[in-house]
Amino acid sequence: MTAESDSVPLQHRRLEQIAMTALRVSRLLTECGARVRVAHDGAALIVRGLGVELVGSRTGYASQEITVSSGANTITRMMSVGPHGVNHRLDHALRALAVRVSKGDMTVEETEREMDRLVKETPRHPAWVVALAVGVACAAFGRLLGIDWAAFAPVLLAGLIGQYARHLLLKRGVNSYIVAAAIAFLAAALAGLGARLAGSATINLAMMASMLLLVPGVPATNAQTDIIDGFPTMGSARAVSVIMVMVFATTGVWLAEILLGVQ
Amino acid sequence: MDWLHLLHQACFGAIAAAGFGVLFNFGLRSLVWCGVAGALALAVRTLGQDAGWSLEAASFAAAVTTSCAVRLLREPLGAAGNAMALAGCIPMVPGAFFGQALLGMFAVTAPHAANADATILMAMEYILRVIFTVAAIGAGLAIPAHLLRTREF
Numbered sequence: 001m002t003a004e005s006d007s008v009p010l011q012h013r014r015l016e017q018i019a020m021t022a023l024r025v026s027r028l029l030t031e032c033g034a035r036v037r038v039a040h041d042g043a044a045l046i047v048r049g050l051g052v053e054l055v056g057s058r059t060g061y062a063s064q065e066i067t068v069s070s071g072a073n074t075i076t077r078m079m080s081v082g083p084h085g086v087n088h089r090l091d092h093a094l095r096a097l098a099v100r101v102s103k104g105d106m107t108v109e110e111t112e113r114e115m116d117r118l119v120k121e122t123p124r125h126p127a128w129v130v131a132l133a134v135g136v137a138c139a140a141f142g143r144l145l146g147i148d149w150a151a152f153a154p155v156l157l158a159g160l161i162g163q164y165a166r167h168l169l170l171k172r173g174v175n176s177y178i179v180a181a182a183i184a185f186l187a188a189a190l191a192g193l194g195a196r197l198a199g200s201a202t203i204n205l206a207m208m209a210s211m212l213l214l215v216p217g218v219p220a221t222n223a224q225t226d227i228i229d230g231f232p233t234m235g236s237a238r239a240v241s242v243i244m245v246m247v248f249a250t251t252g253v254w255l256a257e258i259l260l261g262v263q
Numbered sequence: 264m265d266w267l268h269l270l271h272q273a274c275f276g277a278i279a280a281a282g283f284g285v286l287f288n289f290g291l292r293s294l295v296w297c298g299v300a301g302a303l304a305l306a307v308r309t310l311g312q313d314a315g316w317s318l319e320a321a322s323f324a325a326a327v328t329t330s331c332a333v334r335l336l337r338e339p340l341g342a343a344g345n346a347m348a349l350a351g352c353i354p355m356v357p358g359a360f361f362g363q364a365l366l367g368m369f370a371v372t373a374p375h376a377a378n379a380d381a382t383i384l385m386a387m388e389y390i391l392r393v394i395f396t397v398a399a400i401g402a403g404l405a406i407p408a409h410l411l412r413t414r415e416f
């Protein structure tokens with residue numbers, strides 16, 4: 001009997017393709033900031049739409065596993081998860097794809113091609129637009145915290161420069177915690193200096209507001225939601241990563257305060 | 264009731280939520296809804312605090328209101344409603360408190376810490392406020408989502 005005519009290896013190859021496709025959807029959803037429940041549901045829709053059964057799936061912070069079965073054949077596969085971010089449009093395009101696949105009209109190859117297209121073609125705002133928006137958001141945050149109007153423009157400018165520098169550093173593959181410390185230092189120093197020159201009476205708050213672009217708000221709430229949904233491992237991992245980012249970012253602000261002699 | 268303060272908080276809540284919506288790659292139409300969610304969340308939180316509630320209680324009420332509102336508006340928002348409610352609540356995440364708490368802890372561990380008792384008390388107060396406020400926001404968003412189950416896909 002040749003390998004081509006043996007039904008067992010053929011079934012395993014097919015199961016493997018389906019498992020890897022489902023894992024890819026789940027991984028991309030996780031990297032886009034989706035909760036574990038959403039990533040698992042997305043993978044389940046893909047698996048069932050491609051005609052096999054989902055036995056179980058597990059999502060960790062850095063890797064995911066899935067087990068699928070068809071008849072007597074069962075296969076388990078694992079895939080690494082890349083850096084966690086937030087990408088709303090890709091997230092929802094992937095969810096829509098999972099729904100389409102679940103209707104049973106798409107093959108594994110078509111699903112993979114569509115995923116390639118979504119990853120490549122889902123629009124992103126230009127980096128300068130993101131930097132400007134984040135700068136404005138930091139200044140708005142500052143007003144909510146109580147900065148005076150004199151500090152508004154310095155915080156906006158510091159947030160803008162900080163976000164653009166973060167974009168460049170992350171693009172170069174610099175460790176995200178190191179980036180948090182460096183950007184917090186840069187943004188807080190710029191905001192503190194600018195606020196001082198503008199005659200602000202809220203220099204401390206301005207320095208703190210300028211680094212709020214680094215606060216991982218989505219992971220912080222996702223951590224809790226994951227625990228509520230029954231995934232405490234991922235929830236705890238997210239919470240620890242949030243604390244780590246904040247420790248590094250605060251270290252950057254602390255160094256900026258020493259540099260500017262701000263107490 | 265200080266209407267000017269309420270308007271100020273709602274406006275800057277909307278700007279902050281929409282600004283971070285750009286970072287999270289929301290589309291243009293969704294950004295408007297992020298702004299509306301941010302304005303609603305900050306307005307409710309401000310009303311609560313003006314009524315004498317703690318920051319944590321006011322943040323919880325704001326998150327519940329925002330989460331319920333996106334469910335009422337599920338026709339125009341679709342499955343993206345949850346994400347918009349979350350974006351709207353981002354301006355309430357107490358990142359500055361977290362930073363100040365950590366700076367306080369750094370100060371306490373300095374070789375010759377001045378006013379260490381007062382500083383550690385302040386740092387503890389900030390860290391507890393961070394924990395309770397983030398918990399309030401997370402629970403406020405999650406409870407309506409679990410009780411009024413809407414499609415996620």
